[in-house]
Amino acid sequence: MKKMNPLKKNPPSYNAFRGGSYSLIISAVVLALLVVANVFASALPSAMTKYDISSTKLYSVTSNTKVVVNALEQDVTIYWIVQSGKEDDIIENLLSKYETLSGHIKVVKKNPDVFPTFTEQYTNETVQNNSLIVECGDRSRFIGYDDIYIQEADVYSYSYNTSFDGEGAITSAIDYVVSEELPQLYMLEGHGEAELPATFSEQIEKENIEVSSFSLLTVDSVPELTEGKVPDDADCLMIVSPTSDISEEEQKMLANYVTDGGKLLVMAGPTEEGTLKNLYGLLEAYGVEASDGVVIEADREHYAFQAPYVLLPDMAGSDITDSLIEENYFPIMPISQGMKITGSSGNGTVTELLTTSDAAFSKIAGYSLSTYEKEEDDIDGPFSVALSVEANSGGKIVWFASSSFLEDMYNAYSSGANGDMAMNALSSLVGESEAMAIRSKSLNYNYLTISASTSSLLKVMMIGVFPLLYLGIGICVVLTRRKNQNETV
Numbered sequence: 001m002k003k004m005n006p007l008k009k010n011p012p013s014y015n016a017f018r019g020g021s022y023s024l025i026i027s028a029v030v031l032a033l034l035v036v037a038n039v040f041a042s043a044l045p046s047a048m049t050k051y052d053i054s055s056t057k058l059y060s061v062t063s064n065t066k067v068v069v070n071a072l073e074q075d076v077t078i079y080w081i082v083q084s085g086k087e088d089d090i091i092e093n094l095l096s097k098y099e100t101l102s103g104h105i106k107v108v109k110k111n112p113d114v115f116p117t118f119t120e121q122y123t124n125e126t127v128q129n130n131s132l133i134v135e136c137g138d139r140s141r142f143i144g145y146d147d148i149y150i151q152e153a154d155v156y157s158y159s160y161n162t163s164f165d166g167e168g169a170i171t172s173a174i175d176y177v178v179s180e181e182l183p184q185l186y187m188l189e190g191h192g193e194a195e196l197p198a199t200f201s202e203q204i205e206k207e208n209i210e211v212s213s214f215s216l217l218t219v220d221s222v223p224e225l226t227e228g229k230v231p232d233d234a235d236c237l238m239i240v241s242p243t244s245d246i247s248e249e250e251q252k253m254l255a256n257y258v259t260d261g262g263k264l265l266v267m268a269g270p271t272e273e274g275t276l277k278n279l280y281g282l283l284e285a286y287g288v289e290a291s292d293g294v295v296i297e298a299d300r301e302h303y304a305f306q307a308p309y310v311l312l313p314d315m316a317g318s319d320i321t322d323s324l325i326e327e328n329y330f331p332i333m334p335i336s337q338g339m340k341i342t343g344s345s346g347n348g349t350v351t352e353l354l355t356t357s358d359a360a361f362s363k364i365a366g367y368s369l370s371t372y373e374k375e376e377d378d379i380d381g382p383f384s385v386a387l388s389v390e391a392n393s394g395g396k397i398v399w400f401a402s403s404s405f406l407e408d409m410y411n412a413y414s415s416g417a418n419g420d421m422a423m424n425a426l427s428s429l430v431g432e433s434e435a436m437a438i439r440s441k442s443l444n445y446n447y448l449t450i451s452a453s454t455s456s457l458l459k460v461m462m463i464g465v466f467p468l469l470y471l472g473i474g475i476c477v478v479l480t481r482r483k484n485q486n487e488t489v
Contacts, residue, residue, distance in 0.1 A: 005227065008281050010255075020226070063461045065098075065101075065167055066101060066175060068175050069098065069101045069104075069171075072104040072105070072178065073103075073104070074136050074178050075106065075333045076106070076136045076177060076178065077105075077106050077108055077134075078105065078132055078133070078134050079108050079128055079133040080095060080108065080109045080130070081108060081110050081112060081118075081119060081131045082112075082130050083111055083112060084111055090166070091130050094170070095107045106353070112129075119142075122142050125215045128145040129145065134170065134173035134174055134176075134177055136174075136178050139177040140177060141177060142446070143173055147165065147202045148165060149162060149163075149164060149165075153234070159292075168206060172207060172208060173377070174409070182209065183208070183210070183430035184236075185235065185236050185237075185238055185430065186213065186236070186237050187213045187214075187216070187239075187240065188213075188216065188238070188239045188242075189213050189215050190215040190217045190245030191243065191244045192244050193240050194241035194463050196211075196240060197406050198408060199411055200411070204423070207423065207427065209430060216246070231401070235263065235267060235430040237254075237257065238266075239266045239267070240406070241269075241406075242276065243408065245276045245279055246276070246279050249281060254282055255285065258391055259395060260399060261393055261394040261395050262395050263395065263396045263430065264396070264398075265422075266282075266397065266399045266400065267403060267405050267406060267422070268280075268293050268399075268401070268403055268404065269335050269336050269337045269401055269403040269405075270293065270337050271367075271403075272366075272367045274366060275290055275292050275293075275337065280339075282397070283397075283399065285345060285347050286345050286347050287342050287343045287344055287345035287350060288339055288341055288387065289339070289340050290401075291337070291338035291339070291340060291362045291383065292364055292379070293338070293369075294309055294337075294362065294363050294366050294369065295309070295311060295336045295361075295362050295383055296308045296309055296360065296369075297309075297312075297356060298357075299357040300453040301453055302356060302359075311332065311336055311337055313331070313356055313385055314357070315330060315331070316351070318353060318388065319428055320353060320388065320424045320428055324483045327441070329415055329416070329417040329420065330396070330417055331354065331386075331405075331418045331421050332410050333386070333405050334402055334404045334405070335377040335402055336383075336385040336402040337401040338356075338379065338381065338383030338385070338401070339383055341384065341387075346392075348389050348390055348393075348395075349390045350387055350388070351387060351390075353386040353387055353398075355382055355384050356381050356382045356384075356385060356419070359381070360381035360382055360396065361374050361378045361381050362378060362379040362383065363378055364377045364378055384401075385400070386398075388399045398425040398429060400422070400425075405418055406422055
């Protein structure tokens with residue numbers, strides 16, 4: 001019987017041809033699927049196809065913006081003033097986010113070459129490319145390019161820091177054009193109060209809060225003006241860094257104001273003359289007592305810059321602090337008054353916001369202290385250096401026990417956390433919790449504030465431990481290789 005050659009049944013050339021055909025078909029199918037998937041993905045909104053992996057979330061919007069935008073009931077138009085081909089990619093991405101979030105928002109490009117006089121009905125300023133105009137009905141707000149990309153001089157490095165504030169500017173503008181009434185803030189004067197630092201003042205303006213000043217020395221109640229009329233639009237009273245104490249009569253007026261449902265924001269620490277007894281007396285009705293002197297931290301983890309009076313307090317969760325905790329930003333409290341909750345008063349609820357370590361103490365000598373060491377008469381901690389009070393009557397108080405808390409220098413050292421916390425407090429008091437600070441997003445860097453002990457530990461690790469570890473590993477590898485070579489021989 002003649003045997004059949006198995007090679008003749010399926011010649012190699014035939015098998016190769018068939019295998020190649022299969023590969024070609026599979027490749028064509030995969031390519032077609034990829035084309036279809038790409039077409040489908042391109043039709044989806046950018047929010048579903050792009051993921052923001054930037055450290056500052058440059059290409060994302062915050063929950064604050066989502067609250068404002070989702071609540072819109074009126075149509076808002078954002079005019080994007082830009083020449084063709086000169087669109088800013090970051091701004092374009094941000095505007096697409098707003099359109100995706102709400103059907104009430106429409107973005108319209110306006111080429112100044114085609115519409116040279118369009119912006120004149122909204123502003124007299126020189127309009128740069130990538131500026132914006134937000135409009136709703138008869139109200140509008142112009143957002144210049146310099147309001148989106150903010151440059152601030154750094155006096156320590158002799159350079160400029162650039163940050164992107166597009167989201168904060170746009171959300172603020174939207175909130176402004178759809179609001180019929182704006183929150184009213186009254187600032188107390190007559191006791192050597194400090195002017196608002198520029199950075200915080202800009203934040204207040206951005207959040208559409210109108211500011212007025214008044215004196216308790218010329219009125220009979222709070223916040224009564226010289227005409228004797230109590231304005232119905234008074235949403236909050238603010239006291240910033242007084243250098244002298246209020247009178248007992250002023251204390252009574254402020255206490256009655258809170259009892260009647262008023263909102264009070266205080267930033268006041270120890271002065272060179274000592275404790276502001278009457279001012280801090282406002283807290284006694286709620287079981288809070290102010291300690292004499294200046295708070296000093298004995299725990300190196302809780303102070304900065306080798307200065308035990310520049311506190312790095314622990315931050316408790318609350319409506320005011322949650323956004324900062326989430327983003328790992330922590331405030332700095334310099335030259336602070338110590339506050340202690342002595343017990344429940346029955347007049348309201350006290351919530352600690354910022355607290356020292358158990359090792360903290362208050363130097364009775366205050367501004368006259370000659371040592372940071374604890375002495376016999378000094379007062380043991382821990383202390384609260386920021387707290388909130390919710391009175392049973394509906395009134396509210398937020399108290400920061402430092403007069404330097406808002407200074408631009410300390411705000412910069414905290415990477416803006418000080419200003420943001422104060423802004424969050426003010427927003428909660430005036431009833432604009434959705435307007436809590438939207439941070440500008442740095443395009444450079446932020447200060448990293450760490451304790452002295454952490455700094456020393458990092459130096460030891462980077463200069464000593466890691467190099468020695470790498471050296472040890474290298475020696476082990478060399479010895480192992482030599483041992484293996486000797487065994488082979």
